[in-house]
Each structure stands twice: as structure tokens, then as C-alpha cells.
Amino acid sequence: MGFIVGLAYNLKKDCPRSDTEVEDADAEFEEQVTVDRIAKALRAGGHRVVKIPYRPGLLSRLQRLNVDIVFNIAEGWEGRCREAIVPAVLDSLGIPYTGSDPLTLAVCLDKAVTKAIVSASGIPTPWCAKVNSMDELENLGTDSLTYPLFVKPAYEGSSKGVRGSSKVVDYQGLRDMVSWITTAYMQPALIEAFLPGREFTVGIVGNRDITVFPIMEVRPMVETQPESFVYCYDTKHNNMEEFLCPAPVTDELADAILDVAVKSYRALECRDLARVDVRLDGAGVPNFLEINPLPGLSTVSLFPVTAMASGLSFEDLIEKILEVAATRANIAERTAVQAQQVIAGQRHRTVSVRR
Template sequence: MKIIGLTYDSKTDYQPKAGDPPDAHAEFDHPDTINILVSAIESQNFKVKRIGNINNLLETINALGVDIVFNISEGVSGRNRESQVPMLLEMAGIPFVGADALTLALSLDKVMAKKIFIADGIPTPKFFTIDTVDSLVDADHLKFPLIVKPRFEGSSKGLAESSRVGNMEELKTRTEYVINTYKQPALVEEFICGQEFTVAIVGNNPAQILPIIQIKIDGSLQLNDKFYTFARISSDRLEYVCPAHIGQDLKKKLSELSLRAYNAVECLDFARIDLRVDRGGRPYVLEINPLPSLSIEDVFPLLAKEIGITYEQMVGKILNYALGRYGFN
């Protein structure tokens, strides 16, 4: 029986520090998620060895005794945080599930990912970055409304109602907040009014596009000015509609773009792509998550149900794609 090492960052491993924003640990997994993942892997006839975070990995890396690592570790800070565990594993020659360090870093850094999308002709909202608070001088070459996000975060960290800005004054205030609170540059994008979708992909050559999910906020699919904020994730105002009730044309466009994004940044085994479609029906890739959440509150259980398998089988499927890449099955 194969032994699967599990690397993760549990919320319980970190104490909030003075001055931390309320969403400081949003990327880390709840112990319940880790336990559910362990049971899912074990139900697929594997044995799990819990490794934990990067410090535990560093202490045990020379005698891990696992065949492959299932890594869901988000890392603590910086744009390379998600790459830290994969880099160590790569260095030690230990196989692991999911994309490698390079893909993880350049996708967490939304600006780097957008540059790759642009080079590959994948539409993404127009943008600019602001590195320091006093460098915001000539920002009006994009049309308001704009949205201000931390350059390298996930889980909607740093996203609140005031992230959508309608004038220079609001832009300045929000940019200052993002730079000072998250200690990183702000990414400013054109705000795409319209609809929002998320597309998960699993597997490698050929990759499989899972049913498209549409985001419903406050009971409406026409989101217009509404968007996903940190507060909305944990409220019942947000729903996932699966499969999305959309025509064949849009379905084809979203699938094709998602697959192109998956290949552009060279994802492996699984990923999730977030897209918005403007009022004219034009789709834009917002970002790609090569390490999407497997939490049961997120989209994977829903997708499993939609394709007629269990959540456990979905986890097994992702793991088997990785094992296949390393020639294990």
C-alpha cells in the first residue's frame, strides 16, 4: 500500500500577531479540512503520514518514508510562499501532487500570471501595479471603476466592498490600505461588471475540464458591481451554481480559455481558474489557482457530485494523476 505524506498549514499552528489583518490566516486550512482529506485519501486504499508544515518537513525530510507527498501547504509569507514545500521536496527527490514551485509562485503573483496570459493571448483585465504609497501619480489611464487587490494573496484576502473604487480619492485610500496592511504592492485592475465563473481542471495530457460553476451573490447571477469579498465567503449570500446555466457558446469559450490558462502556467494534476464575463459577453481570466482549496466548503465536493463520483474519489483521482506522472501506476 502506497504511503502518502501530507504537508499542510493548519490554522492552529499560527497565533495572530498585533497588527495582523482579520484575514491574515485565511489561506491556512482548518483542522477539519485536514482530517477530511486524510480520511478521503485513506478511503482510496492509501496510508497517510501527516507531516504538517515546512518546519516539520525540514526536520523529517531525510527520513520521510513516503512514496509521494500530497501538499496543501500555503506557506507563511511572500510571493514564493506556496513554492517553499514543493522546492524542498524537489530538492530531496520526493514526488509530490500538483504543480511545481515555479508554477505556484508565478500564479500566486497575479501580475506575473497576467503577463504570461497576455503573452499567450489569454484575455485578462487591464491593470497596473502600485509598489509604494507615494508612487500613485498617474493612475487615470484606466477607466474607473477599478478594483484594488494585494498582488500575491488568495482566499479573497484584502478584498472588501471598498476594494472597488470609483475615483482617485478612493483609489488612493484603498491602495494605501493594501500596501500597508499586506506589506506588498497593490494590483489595480479594470473592474469587470457582469457574471463570474470558476472552472476546475484535473489531470494532465489530456486534462479534464470539470463542469463550469457560476457564482451567485445575493440570489443574483448578474453580479454587476458585486464581487467576492472575504466577508462574503463565510456568509450565505454567496452560492455556487453547478453546472452553470449558460449557452453552449459561452461554455465553450470559458472551457477553452481555462484550459489555455492551465497550460500557459503549466499546471499539474489540478487547478481552478476564476473568470468574469463582461456585459458584452467577453470573458476575462482573473487568476489561476494551481493549489485550489480542497475544503468541503469549496467547489470540489460539488464537482464530484456533478460528475457522479464521491468527494473521496475526486481526491483519489487527483492523487492518481500525480502517481501516474511519476510512473507509479
């Protein structure tokens, strides 16, 4: 027998969005098919699965369920601490879960805070400034800015608020993007030095001992000027990029990319899994762009694709994530009899004692 696993997630169809919201408002949330696929992989590993959609009543449901561990892919709905909410609830109930703790998840969703930590650890990352309003933009001392710059929402993922127009070459373009982000996404805009070089992403699993999956390069399908390539909402929806895994890089470049990825994972105290985005600057030096401690696990997500390039199946990957989390949390699998007792207890709405 294995574990009784709670699977926590946010479904796109439950996303509280209004017609006035941007087209990518629900981009980070899951399709039912992704949840079902993870559940199937967990069952294939010998575990019982209880689906826990992110909805009102989550806390009392978790209190009642008596799961051994939660496989957490829940993103929360709103705010820069949204990804920290489920782990914080689980911590308060003493229930182990896969992935990073609330602090790391909240930090990593705010790209400026993340970069401050990464930069303090001596990892190269482009210059940035976070502005909340047009007034703050004026106060930046705009004459001193060096173009091109890149403008994106400070607290998003899944390419939300990133478009071809995110690369700006003058003050007018900068103003337009800051105005759009602060209004449409109702959060600060992150202004970054534009990195003109090749782009890579690195999947990592583990804690004290880590496994780094083969480096993936993301590049434009149609050969354009490298400066103009941005992996964003527009390119994703028009299939304009290709993914090479393992990336065609020299050993020296591979080492430098992995150094950035692994040092960032450690500096941000990530647990169990994460995907790190890296891009080369004008001198060919790998820079940290951002980290995803809750990387997508859909069929088209980059993290499982890098895992598969290392020879793991999707089922192997899900089992590995669960295994490293269970080892870290020091929990043991149940016997079939124990599992049956718990399930019988739940049927009678009594909560048996957690081990």
C-alpha cells in the same frame, strides 16, 4: 496495497499571526477537519497516510519518512513564493508530490506575473498595474485611469484583502485601497480594470489528458446590480452568494469559458489540478481573473463541489488527484510486504532504500 502518502499542510492554529494583523490573515490555511477528511479519503483508497504539518524540522522529517509521494496542500506562511517552498524541498529530496512545481506555484501567487503570461498567450484578461507604494500610484499617470477599477493584494488568495470597497470609482477610493493594501498586507496592490459581468469558476484535473469539471457560476444571492457583485470576504462571511453548478450558460458561452480555463492551465504549466476564475467583461467576453493551483479542498471549497457535480465523491476526487500525480511521476504502488518493511524501518529510525 497503495502508496505511503505524506500529507503536507498548514494549519490555521499554527499560523504565526499577531494581534495587529488583518482579520483574514489565516484565511488560506486549513482547519484540522479538512486535513483529517483528506487523510480519511486517502486511507479509503488503500494508502497509508503520514501527516506532515508545515513546521520547523519539515526537511529532516521528510528525509526520514521515506514516503512514496506527498499529497501537498501546504501553502507556506509568508511571501509570494510561500506556496513553492514545500514543492522545492520535495524536489530537492527527489520525492514526488501532487500538484504544480515551485515555479508555477510562485508565478500563480503573483497575479500580475500570472496575467503577463496569460495575456502573452492571447487569453483575455483585464488591464492591470502593480503598485508598491503611494508614490508609484502617483507615477501611474492617474488622469489616464478609467473607472471603475478593482484593487486587491497582488499575492493573496482566499479573498484576503478583497472587500466590497475593492471596486473603486474615483481617485480617492483608489488611494484609500492602495494605502490599505500596501500597509495592512505589506505587499503591492494590483489595480485592475473592473469586469462587470457574470462570474464563473472551473475545476481541472490532469496533465496530458485533462478532466474539466462542470462550470460553476458564483452569483449574488439577493438580486443586486451585477456590477456591484464581488465574491469576497464580506459576502463569504454573510452567505450572500449562491453557486450554480453546472452553470446555466449557452453552449457557446460554456465553450468560451472552458477555452479561457484550459488555455490558462496550459500556459501556466499547471500540473494535476487547478481552479480557474473567469469573469465576463462588459461585452460578455470571458476574461481570465486568476488561477488557484492549490485550490481549497474543504467541505465548502468550490473545487470539490464542481468535482461532485461531475459525479465524483470527495474520496474519488482525492484518489484521482493522487492517481494523475503518480502517473505523471511514474511511480508504482507498493505491495503490502514492501510497505510493512518501510514502516518497520522507520520505527527503528533507519531509512530503507526508496524505489
